[in-house]
Amino acid sequence: MANRWKCSKSHSSGEPKPEAGGGLSEKSISSGPLLPRQTVGPTSTGWPEVSYIAFDNQEHDEHPLALWYLRQVSNKGSVLKKRKKSFKVRNYDPDQATQEKLLSGISQYVGKAIMYDKEMIMEATNDLDELCKIGDSMYKATMYGKVLAIKRTNKDVKEKLSILQKVNHVNLVNLMGISYDADGDRFLVYENAENGSLENWLFPDSEASSDSLAFLSWSQRIHIALDFANGLHYMHDHTQQSIVHWDVRERNILVDSNFKAKFANFSTARPVTNSSMPKVDVFAFGVLLLELLSGKRAMETKENGEVVMLYKDLREVLKVEEKSVERLQKWIDPKLENCYPLDGALSLAALATTCTQENAQARPSLAEVVLNLSVLAQSSPKTMHKFSTSKFKTDSIVEVVIPVETR
Structure with a gap:
C-alpha cells in the first residue's frame, strides 16, 4: 500500500509536522464524507484557505495546491518520497448537505425527553400540593431554575410520547421530560404557558x-x-x-x-x-x-x-x-x-x-x-x-x- 502522510502538532514549537502512515489529518484532508469548509492552516502564516481536499489512489499528477501544502507541513519543504496520488479540490455546499440530511427523516424522531427522578418531581411540586395545581392533574413546578408544567396521569402514554417526539414547532407545547413510579403514575414535564389556556x-x-x-x-x-x-x-x-x-x-x-x-x-x-x-x-x-x-x-x-x-x-x-x-x-x-x-x-x-x-x-x-x-x-x-x-x-x-x- 502506498505510503501516506498525516499532520500532527509538534510538542516543542506547535508547528505541524508529518508522520508516516495513514492519510492527511481529517482536520484538513479526508477521503471519507465531505466535511464543512475548514482552514488547513493559520491564515496569519500565509497558508491558503481550502474548501475541501480529497484524494484517491488513481495515478494522476498531484494537484499543485495540495502538493504545496504537503511540502509546507513537511520539515521545511523536504522532498516527499511517496507514490503519486490524484487530488480533487471541491467546494462544499453546507445548505445542500444540511437539506439532504433533514429531508431524509426530519420528523421521524426529533429528540428524547429527559428522564426525571420522581423525587425531583415531588420536591418541585411540594408533594403535589393543591397550591401548585394549575388545572386538572396539572401542577406548576420550578426545576433547574425554569418554571414548568407537570401533568400527572396513570394512563398509557406510549402513543402520546411517540407523537411528541416527532414534532417540534413553536406553536406546539414542548415536552421537556418524563418520569414514572412503581405505582403506575406517569409525569409529563412540559414548558409552562404563563397566561394559561x-x-x-x-x-x-x-x-x-x-x-x-x-x-x-x-x-x-x-x-x-x-x-x-x-x-x-x-x-x-x-x-x-x-x-x-x-x-x-x-x-x-x-x-x-x-x-x-x-x-x-x-x-x-x-x-x-x-x-x-x-x-x-x-x-x-x-x-x-x-x-x-x-x-x-x-x-x-x-x-x-x-x-x-x-x-x-x-x-x-x-x-x-x-x-x-x-x-x-x-x-x-x-x-x-x-x-x-x-x-x-x-x-x-x-x-x-x-x-x-x-x-x-x-x-x-x-x-x-x-x-x-x-x-x-x-x-x-x-x-x-x-x-x-x-x-x-x-x-x-x-x-x-x-x-x-x-x-
Missing part, C-alpha cells in the same frame, strides 16, 4: 372576571388564531407521517407571556390514514374561530332547554344579507366594544363558515386557512378605536376578504 381568557369564571377586566383585544385574537393555525398546519402537512390533533378546543390552546398560542394535549393525536381525518380538525378550528369572534361557547343551552350550536347560529345571523352587518355586530363579543375592523370581522366570519361546512371535502385545508389569517393579521391594526354602529348602514358596501384557495 385560551378558555380562561374567553370564558373567565365569575370570580376571575370580578377581579380583573382583562380580555383579549381584536389583534390578539387574530394572532392567536394564526398561531394555532400554524401549529395545525405543521402537523397536517409538515410531519412524516401527517398527524391530526382531534381535540381542537379552547382548553387545549395555551397562551404564553407574549400571547403566543401553543397547542397542548396530544392524547387523541394520531397519524393520518385517510383524507377525511384532517377535515375534522378544520371543522373544530372553525368553531374555535367563532368562539374568538363571539365570546360564546361552541354549544350553549338556553333557559327553555334549547341547545344552540354556535356554527349554526352564525348561519342564521348571516342568512338575511341586507341585515347581516347589523346582526353580526350584535353577535360579536361585546367585550370588544366595537374596537375592531368591521371588514375584518366579516372576513373572519366568512372563513369560519367555510371551515364548518357540512360537506367535509368542501372545507379548506390548513394551508388555505393560514393564508387567509395571514392577510387578516397584516391588515388588523394593533390598536383600535371605537366606532359608532349608527355610522354604518346595513346596505353600505363593506370590503370582505374572501377565503383564498391555494393551488
Whole structure:
C-alpha cells in the first residue's frame, strides 16, 4: 500500500509536522464524507484557505495546491518520497448537505425527553400540593431554575410520547421530560404557558372576571388564531407521517407571556390514514374561530332547554344579507366594544363558515386557512378605536376578504 502522510502538532514549537502512515489529518484532508469548509492552516502564516481536499489512489499528477501544502507541513519543504496520488479540490455546499440530511427523516424522531427522578418531581411540586395545581392533574413546578408544567396521569402514554417526539414547532407545547413510579403514575414535564389556556381568557369564571377586566383585544385574537393555525398546519402537512390533533378546543390552546398560542394535549393525536381525518380538525378550528369572534361557547343551552350550536347560529345571523352587518355586530363579543375592523370581522366570519361546512371535502385545508389569517393579521391594526354602529348602514358596501384557495 502506498505510503501516506498525516499532520500532527509538534510538542516543542506547535508547528505541524508529518508522520508516516495513514492519510492527511481529517482536520484538513479526508477521503471519507465531505466535511464543512475548514482552514488547513493559520491564515496569519500565509497558508491558503481550502474548501475541501480529497484524494484517491488513481495515478494522476498531484494537484499543485495540495502538493504545496504537503511540502509546507513537511520539515521545511523536504522532498516527499511517496507514490503519486490524484487530488480533487471541491467546494462544499453546507445548505445542500444540511437539506439532504433533514429531508431524509426530519420528523421521524426529533429528540428524547429527559428522564426525571420522581423525587425531583415531588420536591418541585411540594408533594403535589393543591397550591401548585394549575388545572386538572396539572401542577406548576420550578426545576433547574425554569418554571414548568407537570401533568400527572396513570394512563398509557406510549402513543402520546411517540407523537411528541416527532414534532417540534413553536406553536406546539414542548415536552421537556418524563418520569414514572412503581405505582403506575406517569409525569409529563412540559414548558409552562404563563397566561394559561385560551378558555380562561374567553370564558373567565365569575370570580376571575370580578377581579380583573382583562380580555383579549381584536389583534390578539387574530394572532392567536394564526398561531394555532400554524401549529395545525405543521402537523397536517409538515410531519412524516401527517398527524391530526382531534381535540381542537379552547382548553387545549395555551397562551404564553407574549400571547403566543401553543397547542397542548396530544392524547387523541394520531397519524393520518385517510383524507377525511384532517377535515375534522378544520371543522373544530372553525368553531374555535367563532368562539374568538363571539365570546360564546361552541354549544350553549338556553333557559327553555334549547341547545344552540354556535356554527349554526352564525348561519342564521348571516342568512338575511341586507341585515347581516347589523346582526353580526350584535353577535360579536361585546367585550370588544366595537374596537375592531368591521371588514375584518366579516372576513373572519366568512372563513369560519367555510371551515364548518357540512360537506367535509368542501372545507379548506390548513394551508388555505393560514393564508387567509395571514392577510387578516397584516391588515388588523394593533390598536383600535371605537366606532359608532349608527355610522354604518346595513346596505353600505363593506370590503370582505374572501377565503383564498391555494393551488
